[in-house]
Amino acid sequence: MTIDIQKIRADFPALALTVHGKPLTFLDTAASAQKPKQVLDAMRYCYENEYANVHRGMYDLSEKATFNFENARKKVQKFINAASDKEIVFTRGATDSLNLVAYTWGAQNLRAGDEVLITQAEHHSNIVPWQILQKRIPFTLKVVPVLDDGELDMNAFKTLLSEKTKLVSVAHISNVLGTVFPIKEIAKLAHAAGAKILIDGCQGATHVPVDMQDIDCDFYAFSGHKLYGPTGIGILYGKRAVLEGMEPFEGGGDMIKTVAFSGSTWADIPARFEAGTPPIMQAIGLGFAIDYVQNIGMTNIAEHEKRLCKLLQDGVASVGGTTQIGTAPDKTGVVSFVTDFAHPQDIAMILDQQGVAVRTGHHCAQPLHERFGQSVSVRASLGVYNTEEDIENFVAALHKVKRFFT
Known part of the structure; x- marks a missing residue:
């Protein structure tokens, strides 16, 4: 079943916000999800x-x-x-x-x-x-x-x-x-x-x-x-x-x-x-x-997010100089990565200027980061309200970050 993503997005007041003059692209649901007006x-x-x-x-x-x-x-x-x-x-x-x-x-x-x-x-x-x-x-x-x-x-x-x-x-x-x-x-x-x-x-x-x-x-x-x-x-x-x-x-x-x-x-x-x-x-x-x-259906939500996760992985990979942490076939909701051109904190700050919200740090998982030879990473994470356009905005902003530092 295909979900009506625009109807869903209209349920979330926060998604109508602008940040630094840009429409909000919220990719930090793994930390905390936005709330629908029905709940509020x-x-x-x-x-x-x-x-x-x-x-x-x-x-x-x-x-x-x-x-x-x-x-x-x-x-x-x-x-x-x-x-x-x-x-x-x-x-x-x-x-x-x-x-x-x-x-x-x-x-x-x-x-x-x-x-x-x-x-x-x-x-x-x-x-x-x-x-x-x-x-x-x-x-x-x-x-x-x-x-x-x-x-x-x-x-x-x-x-x-x-x-x-x-x-x-x-x-x-x-x-x-x-x-x-x-x-x-x-x-x-x-x-x-x-x-x-x-x-x-x-x-x-x-x-x-x-x-x-x-x-x-x-x-x-x-x-x-x-x-x-x-x-x-x-x-x-x-x-x-x-x-x-x-x-x-x-x-x-x-x-x-x-x-x-x-x-x-x-x-x-x-x-x-x-x-x-x-x-x-x-x-x-x-x-x-x-x-x-x-009402949406958890199976529908899972299928939607898994499809977007693959698009997100492909988008990060399209930006040269990125290394993803976690590439297992059975994966959903989260894409974490590091780059060879900027520190994760700098990446997040510049993405924010483009209206894109992501998480940086060790995500309360320091031993896991150490396992992959890192101390921190950038994490983009998905919710039911995310769209292909969100991913396109994020990837375009990440390309801008790379151009800025190189």
Whole structure:
């Protein structure tokens, strides 16, 4: 199915902006997506007409807010095909979700001599929490390498996987390489070895259809703001049996069943992991964002972005003196590169003068950049609203950058 790209673009107010007198060409969705007016308008309506704190309020506004909040949880459940809405934990973001797993499941289950496998392609949020936990528990963190094209070295993965492996924690799609990793195969291998699997889905659930029951992962984390929703909301999916065996991450209101000075008992999942006043409107806004992408169709979005990704790769390659980081066949959403004619920061500043927004830096993936002999790169990333014209504008501006420096 071909999507109506101009109709979609009209939904995003930010795309009508001009920057330095040029129409905005926004190519930084991997960092955070722009928001459609349907989400903005619906959130404003709820703030003005249906807002109060949720749970236990025996009055109309609170009951409406509670319904909307819990209905958003059901929308997430259906969006990722979880078996139950009890498996959906609202967090502050994907980083919070990954930390929750480390400091609950990890702290309870890892012991000296155990191993956790991650990959060279991980975001810092899937590296640093395990390093912090290592200061408390002397388990071993092992790293699966990536190949020169950005594919995961599956032979190395199979070699590193052993009876000592208690958890495999891996990105679904690399935020630098754009590589789509074979997470279903990885989950099957991990389970065969007796390990659990955690997937960082920040660039996954936002760009391709996902199905928790088909993937058969134990945990899956993603954020709302990269799915055209608000900031301050993330999702941790966890298999019900796994979540029910976990202790709370934080203490406070709403996560308890009883409290006494002699001791406290915990609420059932998912409330056990949602201490304090939750991100009410953020969760509701994420629900509206899910409505938006489902109206378009995630398969349609994935096909659109994959086609544009190839055009983006070809466009960067057409500018001599560029080297792309990540050229795997199964790739989407992201093209990162360096050049022999300018520093990434200088490139981004000049592109900005042409109205083109891209990201520069290490993209919270320093070890991955080091793997490819770089410290930083330029990253252009795609969303549902991008067009062939956006790519043409970007490539033309990149040619101008090259002419300026050479």
